[in-house]
Amino acid sequence: MNLLNVSNVVKRFGGLVALNGVSVQVDRHELVGIIGPNGAGKTTLVNVIMGIYYPDSGRMMFNGRDITRMPPHRRVKLGISRTYQVPRPFSNMRVLDNVAVAAMHGAKELSVGEARGIARDILERVRLADKANLYPLSLSVTELRKLELARALAQGTKLVFLDEASAGLTGDELREILSVIEKIHDEGITIVMIEHVMKVIFNIAEKIVVMVNGEKLAEGKPTEISSDARVIESYLGRRWASV
Amino acid sequence: MTIAVILVSMMIGKYAEMIAITIMIFYIYSLAWSLVANTGMISLGHALFFALGSYAYGIFSLIYGINMISALFIGPIIGALAGLAVGFIAGRLRDWYIGMFTFALTPAGYALAVSDQLKPWTGGAVGFAPPAFSLSMSIWLPFSALLAFATYMIVFTIQNSRMGFALSAINDDEVAAATIGINTRLYKIIIFGISGYLSALAGAMFVSMYSRYISPEFFGYPDVSYNLWPIFYSIIGGMGTPEGVLLGTIILDPLTELARTVIGGPLALVTFGVLLAVVIIKTPGGIYGYVIKYFEAKSQMR
Numbered sequence: 001m002n003l004l005n006v007s008n009v010v011k012r013f014g015g016l017v018a019l020n021g022v023s024v025q026v027d028r029h030e031l032v033g034i035i036g037p038n039g040a041g042k043t044t045l046v047n048v049i050m051g052i053y054y055p056d057s058g059r060m061m062f063n064g065r066d067i068t069r070m071p072p073h074r075r076v077k078l079g080i081s082r083t084y085q086v087p088r089p090f091s092n093m094r095v096l097d098n099v100a101v102a103a104m105h106g107a108k109e110l111s112v113g114e115a116r117g118i119a120r121d122i123l124e125r126v127r128l129a130d131k132a133n134l135y136p137l138s139l140s141v142t143e144l145r146k147l148e149l150a151r152a153l154a155q156g157t158k159l160v161f162l163d164e165a166s167a168g169l170t171g172d173e174l175r176e177i178l179s180v181i182e183k184i185h186d187e188g189i190t191i192v193m194i195e196h197v198m199k200v201i202f203n204i205a206e207k208i209v210v211m212v213n214g215e216k217l218a219e220g221k222p223t224e225i226s227s228d229a230r231v232i233e234s235y236l237g238r239r240w241a242s243v
Numbered sequence: 244m245t246i247a248v249i250l251v252s253m254m255i256g257k258y259a260e261m262i263a264i265t266i267m268i269f270y271i272y273s274l275a276w277s278l279v280a281n282t283g284m285i286s287l288g289h290a291l292f293f294a295l296g297s298y299a300y301g302i303f304s305l306i307y308g309i310n311m312i313s314a315l316f317i318g319p320i321i322g323a324l325a326g327l328a329v330g331f332i333a334g335r336l337r338d339w340y341i342g343m344f345t346f347a348l349t350p351a352g353y354a355l356a357v358s359d360q361l362k363p364w365t366g367g368a369v370g371f372a373p374p375a376f377s378l379s380m381s382i383w384l385p386f387s388a389l390l391a392f393a394t395y396m397i398v399f400t401i402q403n404s405r406m407g408f409a410l411s412a413i414n415d416d417e418v419a420a421a422t423i424g425i426n427t428r429l430y431k432i433i434i435f436g437i438s439g440y441l442s443a444l445a446g447a448m449f450v451s452m453y454s455r456y457i458s459p460e461f462f463g464y465p466d467v468s469y470n471l472w473p474i475f476y477s478i479i480g481g482m483g484t485p486e487g488v489l490l491g492t493i494i495l496d497p498l499t500e501l502a503r504t505v506i507g508g509p510l511a512l513v514t515f516g517v518l519l520a521v522v523i524i525k526t527p528g529g530i531y532g533y534v535i536k537y538f539e540a541k542s543q544m545r
C-alpha cells in the first residue's frame with residue numbers, strides 16, 4: 001500500500017490554476033524527487049499536502065487515512081512534515097529548543113524534559129550537536145537546513161518533504177546536506193525532495209516526478225526521466241529535444 | 244514572603260500602602276495582557292476584561308449577596324468566558340486587525356454598561372458602589388501580594404510548559420508553528436481565556452481594595468487609560484518576562500499615581516507615551532531587557 005496517495009488534486013488562486021489534476025503516489029521508504037521549473041506548482045503541492053491550503057477538488061490519503069480537509073497540525077501528528085525553502089526557525093529559541101518544541105507537539109505529546117532529550121539525540125544525528133545552545137541567528141545556511149531537518153525528525157515523522165533543501169549550496173555544503181538526507185532515508189524515513197536543479201536529485205532519488213505548469217508531465221526512474229523528450233523540451237527548449 | 248510584606252506595610256504609611264496594593268493589582272493586569280502579547284496578539288482592549296471583572300464582582304456581591312471573597316474569584320469567570328469568545332475571533336485575525344477588533348470592544352462594553360436595559364444591574368452611567376470588602380483592611384496588602392505571587396507562578400508555569408513553548412513558537416512564526424504540529428487557534432483561545440480571567444481578577448481587586456466604586460469608564464471608554472496601563476507597564480518594563488513586567492509596574496504605577504495627583508491624568512499619559520517611544524527605539528526588550536544585556540556584556544568582558 002502507498003504511504004501517500006494524492007489523486008487529481010486541483011488548486012486555483014483566482015484565475016490561476018496552480019495545480020491542475022495532479023496525482024502522485026509515494027511508497028514507504030521511497031526517496032522521491034519532484035522537479036520542475038519555477039512556477040510549476042511544486043511548492044503549492046507541498047502546501048496542499050501539508051494543509052496550508054485545501055484543494056478545490058481531488059483527494060489525499062496518508063497511511064490509509066483521508067487527509068484532504070484535515071487541519072495542518074493533525075497531519076503532523078499522523079507523521080507528515082516538511083522543511084521550508086527559506087528556513088523558518090523560531091528565532092527566540094535556542095537550537096535545542098527549536099527541535100524540542102517540534103518533539104513536544106509531534107506524533108507523540110512529550111513533556112519539556114523528554115523532548116529536550118530527544119532533541120539532543122537528533123541534533124547528534126544531523127551533526128548539529130555542537131550548536132545546540134546557540135540561537136538560529138548565528139547558524140550558516142547549511143546549518144539552518146539541518147535544523148529544519150532536525151525539527152521534522154523530532155516529530156517522529158514518517159514522510160518528510162524537503163523543499164529545495166539544496167538551494168544555494170555548493171561543493172562541501174551540498175555534499176554534507178545530501179549525506180544527512182541519505183542517512184535519515186537509510187534510517188527508514190520516506191523522503192520527497194522538491195528541487196529545480198536536476199543533477200542533485202538524479203543521483204539519489206528512486207523515482208522522479210516532473211511537474212510543468214501545474215501538471216504532472218512525467219514520472220519514472222531517473223534514467224527514464226533523463227531520456228524523456230518532453231522533459232528535455234520543458235527544461236532546455238524545443239531545439240534540444242530534437243537533437 | 245507574606246511576613247515580609249506585613250512588616251513592610253507596618254513600616255510604611257497608609258498612602259504608600261495603597262500604592263503598593265495598586266502595584267499588585269496592576270502587576271496582575273499587566274501580566275495578563277503580556278500573556279496574550281507574547282502569543283503575538285496585541286490587544287488594545289483589555290479593559291473589557293478588567294471592567295467585566297469589576298462589574299461581576301460588584302453585581303455578584305451586591306445584588307446576589309454572594310460572599311465577597313468568593314465573588315472576587317467567581318466574578319472573573321465572566322472575564323474568562325469573554326476572553327474565550329474574544330480569543331475565538333482574535334485567533335482568526337492577523338496583526339493589527341487584532342488590535343482594531345479588541346479596541347472596538349471597549350466602547351461596546353461601555354455602551355452595554357450605561358444602557359437602560361442593563362441599568363438595574365450596572366447602575367447605568369453613574370455606576371455603583373459594592374458593599375465594603377469583608378477582609379480586614381490591614382491584610383489587603385499581603386492578600387493582594389499573595390494573589391500577585393500566585394499569578395506570577397501561573398505565568399511562570401505556563402511559560403515553562405509544553406503550552407509555553409507552543410505560545411512562544413506561535414509568537415515567532417505562526418505558520419511554522421502549525422507545521423510542527425501546534426494547534427495554533429486552540430492555544431490562542433485558551434491563552435485569551437486565561438488572560439481574561441486574570442485581567443478580570445485585577446478589575447475585581449481594583450474595586451474591592453482600591454476604588455470601592457464601579458464606573459463604566461473602567462471599560463476604557465472614553466478614558467482609554469484603562470486599556471493603556473498594562474501596555475505601558477509591560478512594554479516599558481519588558482513584556483517578554485514576568486520580571487520585566489514587575490519592574491515596569493513598580494516603576495510606573497507610583498508615577499501614575501503621582502502624575503494623577505500632581506499634573507493630572509491626561510498629562511501622565513503624555514509622559515508615558517514619550518517614555519514608551521524611547522524604550523521601543525532604544526531597547527525593544529524593555530528596561531529589564533536592557534539591564535540583563537548590560538550585565539551579560541559586563542560579564543563577558545571579564
